[in-house]
Amino acid sequence: MSGTPIDSLQIGMHWFNERPGGLDRxxxxxxxxxxxxxxxxxxxxxxxxxxxxASGGRVLAFAGAQEQLGARLWGSRVQSRALRAAKMPDVVASHFALYAAPTAGVFRRVPKVVHFHGPWAAESYPGGGGGWSRAARLALERFVYRGATRHIVLSRAFAQLLHETYGVREERIRVVPGCVDVARFNVRATRIKARERLGLPQDRPLLFCMRRLVSRMGLEDLIDAMAIVKPALPDVLLTIAGTGPLEEQLQARIVARGLERNVQLVGFVADDKVPLWYRAADLSVVPTVSLEGFGLTTIESLAAGTPVLVTPVGGLPEAVAPLSAELVLPSGGFKAIGEGIMEVLLGQRAVPDNAACRAYARKHFDQAVVAAQVAAVYREAIDAF
Known part of the structure; x- marks a missing residue:
């Protein structure tokens, strides 16, 4: 800890235990x-x-996550006024533009820091559609971001996006990576024991991918890639954890490719079991095709001691390349993914071992390491205000 103690007000989206997501984590x-x-x-x-x-008395809910939009926005404004009345914070940190917007004017003389977790408008309409709704979301984001003293992004890729799409000045942007509780992912069980506890086969090469089942995650490419891997490694098994609107389409794709024995959708995985799933795998894969600012799943895998293969999209290469360039595929698409997986499993592509993966995650992405960097940006924002 360093510097004068400061009081921060954090405007989030959901509480992680109720609505799990990268931003919420x-x-x-x-x-x-x-x-x-x-x-x-x-x-x-x-x-x-x-x-x-659940938050130890530190976080309040201003409205139910399923309530009408108007009720949520009004709740955000009312709650922000109550928090101001209780104590004026030294800095306001916003993590989600929609819920930060109603607080406009409430903390007029307080420095603000925006945590930019991703382009909300673009992620809501990944196909490029959306019409007025997309334009309205983009305008709302720009309104919130324009009022900030500093902006924290997860990668240089997102720093560029924030500057080019939202007009944020580069000198106000600071790169602070995502973080995980490395100790929680440091599963003491061996790979054999982890598989035993999860009921997974001991005699098959095992791949793991944990993603929301939506188009930008590249899961279609990953399934198609397994059709390339299967002839060389007939016993290979890919487990995809997660839920989302593409579940039926992905299952149909698995059947159409004749991969029922090689690809399994395992659905929702409880948070306390996630480290075991990573530990059980020989390799995890992040096949994203767009809008990936960092990819917490990459660090979760490394923290569990399992190497992760990523597509060269957004902030993914920044997260893993310093550990090993071999973890970054030369391109996206099913062919590159399939060839990369085969090279790793056949020993033709050298990837870091268990100890190297864990040491790298602990040094660069542990929660305390990242929290110290965030605190430094808050103090910088206060000094610059």
Whole structure:
């Protein structure tokens, strides 16, 4: 811990235990770890009344996540005024533009830091459609981002996107990577024991991918890639964890490619079991095709001691290339993914071992390491305001 203690107000999206997602995981991680860096935290999200107890009394729910949009926006404004009345914060950190927008004017004389987790408008309409709704979301994002003193992004790729798409000045942008609780992912079980506990086969090469089942994640390419891998490694097994609107389409694709024995959709995996799934695998794969600012799944895999193969999209190469360039595929698409998987499993592509993966994750992406960097940006924003 360094510097004068400061009080922060954190505006999030959901509480992770109620609506798991990358943004929500990062938000919770900062709520848990910033106090050790001299940054006290108060927060607000859309969620149930149980958020208060689950967060140790640090985060309040301003409205239910399923309530009408108007009720959520009004709730955000009302709650922000109540928090201001209780104590004016030293800095306001927003993680989700939609819920930060209603607080406009409430903290007029307080420096603001935007945590840019991704382009909300583009992620909501990945196919390029959306019409007025997309334009409205983009305008709302620009409105929120324009009022910030500093902006925290997860990668240089997202720094460029924030500058070019939203007009944020480069000198206000700071790159701070995503973080994980490395100790939680440091599963003591051997790969054999992890497979035993999960009921997975011991005698097959095992791949793991944990993604939301939506188009930009590249899961179609990954399934098609397995049709390339199967002839060389007939016993290979890919397990895809996650839920989403593409589940039926992906299952149909698996059947159409004759991969029922080689690719399994395992659905939702409880958070406490995620480290075991990574540990059980020989290799994890992140086949994203667009809008990947960082990819927390890459670091989760490394923290569990399992190498991860990624497509050269967004911030993915930045996350893993310093450990080994061999973890980054030369291109996206099913052919490159399939060939890369085969090379790793056949020993033709050298990837870091268990110890190297864990050491790298611990040094660069542990929660305390990243929280210290975030705290430094908050103090910089206060000094510059």
């Amino acid at each position: 990062m938000f919770k991680a900062l709520i848990d770890t910033l106090p050790d860096q001299g940054v006290s935290v108060r927060g607000m999200v859309a969620g149930s009344p149980g958020v208060f107890d």
